[in-house]
Amino acid sequence: MPADLTMSAPIATSYAGPALEMTGIGKRFPGVLALENVDLTLEPGKVHALMGENGAGKSTLIKILAGVYQKDAGSMRIGGAETAFKTPRDALRQGVKVVFQEIALISEFTVAENIFLEEYPTDAVGSIRWTTIRKDAAALFERIGFGVDPAAKVGNLPVSQQQMVEIARALAHRARIVVMDEPTSSLTPKEVDLLFAVIRRLTGLGIAVLYVTHKLDEVFEIADTVTVLRDGRHISTKPIAAHSHDSLIQDMIGRRIENLFPRSRGPARGETILSVEGLSTSKLKDIAFEAKAGEVLGFFGLMGAGRTELAKAIVGFDPIRTGRITIGGKRLAPHDTRTGVSLGIGLLTEDRKSEGLMLELPVLQNTSLAALGNFARSGFVDEGSERSAVQEFVDRFRVKTPSLNQPIKNLSGGNQQKVLLARWLMRGLKVIVVDEPTRGIDVGAKSEIFALIDRLAGEGLAVVMMTSEMPELLGLSDRIAVMAEGRITKILNRDEATQEAILNAAIG
């Protein structure tokens, strides 16, 4: 184990060609051709974006790169030499580091310990040189311009910094190729900027970066080249300058989306359905607003502004300290979800897995959960009418599922979201609170969710939408409330809401 491990630049090679060349990559799982004849070339010092919808094959490809899966066909050359990885460790040894979405750090260990996890530097008797580890880690951070205490416990760091630790780990292993899988999915805009700065440093060091994402804006900001996959096939590889938003979407979904935010509904009707006065919790301060039937009231705020907390408080899921919430003229008291649901307010959660879906259970049970009482006669479920009602919603929302008995975990994110929406609509609501309605959802399915939200408002629901996505905020909302540090700082009408005005209010 070389002592200068951390200080070295990426392994210098005389080879001047691409850092990585994958050609004709194929991967077959029984019954599924996950990848077919896919090409990917990474140049040193460049950011290459890999895009595609869920199921396009992005993950399979990067798992092959990470040594998690083995390719069935094609060739892979690193620095010009044919290679194949049998294990993740193989990949790391040959200079490929994949930073997965789910961060693989040991939260009980310090930053420095995590960085050298694979191979601790040891002295003659084999005991670990802790001081070296800390010093080397500090030196590494210096290089990527990242200010974190190497002695801090990883579990105490925010996700964004944990990600940086992962990247630092790549450098410690002298990676020449760094793959990032949806790195911004849980970052604030500021943290994204920081990440991008780090990525630019990496490319400055001659490292090839493969940036896997489905976010268009990021690609235009950071990438040099874009490769799009669809249904396991290579669709296009172009310099980013040759793309427009529309052309990228078209490549990804294989058809054109005319308008991501169709508006079929008329202006909001008059009466106020939801009113919130003087609402305070441990995170929220003196919140007051009203929502009318037929309108979409968008809530914007940076990470930590209190959007999700507000969403959970007004539906009765989280306790409140003070305040009065009125739905359709009736007060939400006692403050719990049962009362909330019976008054007609429900939350479409941002965290589908832990608060929305019953993963193991079929589509049927997942859809009818909130409305089960409607199909009950003296405590017994009338399964016939339940099933036909669920089927109706599944058809109406175009949920793609082989049958109602399919466990919901086998559906795509977009279809899961439609089921959760259907769960509420079956129950019949007056107010629906949607929190990050398109998180983890394909572009194609996104436009369907937007259309559904538009239709719901059109049918007279008040929609309260919490979002951190500026385009959907501006595209869907009739009015926009901006939050900062647990307060509403501004409520804007659609015509006065500009990106600038919103961001200014969000900074507080």
Place this chain on the structure above:
Amino acid sequence: MSEITQPVTSTPPVRRLAENSPIVLFGLLVILCIAISIGSPQFYSVENIIAILRQCSLVLIIGAGMTMLLIAAEVDLSVGASLAFAGVVAMDVTNQTSNVWLGVGAGILFGGFVGLVNGLIVTRLKVNSLIATIATMMILQGSVFLYSRQAIQNHNQLPAFTALSTGYLGPVPVPVVIAAIVFAGTFVVLRHTVFGRYIYAVGANRQAARLSGLKPERLTLLVFVITGLLTGLSGLILASLMNAGQPTAGRGFELTVIAAVILGGTSLSGGRGTLLGTLLGVVTLQVINNGIIILGWDQELQMVVPGVVIVLAAYLDLVRRRAGAR
């Protein structure tokens, strides 16, 4: 999120079997019965079959409650201790009042009370049910001796008390009839009622259930009470069988019950399970027990074999979950 086309990895035989656990279990049961019959023909005598059924009935009655609990992602380890205590209480009250029905009521209510306490500890104090019920198990095992130092005999020798376990309804023993009624009732509740569906929902995703307007705490509490009542009922039958309230009865019974339920395919992680599976699990375990006796093997194997079976069952549960994991 970049979910991928789910790689449908090849389905190894173990996994395919695991996914069809009721069929596997049924097949296993049939093979067991044939094998034991070959070793000892008296296995399929009417007397023996009735003996097996009678033993099954005790486990199945509690197993019905335990199935609901596991589906709701909870567990109750105090059922063995509660079983013994309920029997002691039932016998004592019967002796004091010379009225079997008061004894029956007292035994069942005692079990229900224990369930209520368990449920309150879990739902109000938010203590994990595994820990909470280990604690109540210890409390019950100790306090039953404070209540009575030795076994309470059926002093008045009331025949109605013993009839609870030894009586027949037509050709069928009374405990088997009771177990069948409990089975049928629980089966219907789990399959066809809103309450049953809510139990699955709470076990599958508590937060989602709450967000949908359910009251997970109330539902959980109710399931604990039901399990308690059924445990009381079982304790009663056991006391009747021994014609005494025996403080040391029922030791380790909770494990037999849980093993049977898990063997029947109910998931330890909640949200999944069927009562039919539990029935098969109960019968399989009892047939194994019976076979060990009939074949004249060491009695100690009655502990060893279920132990091995628990490991296997837990492993099958894991394989099943992995098969479904994304």
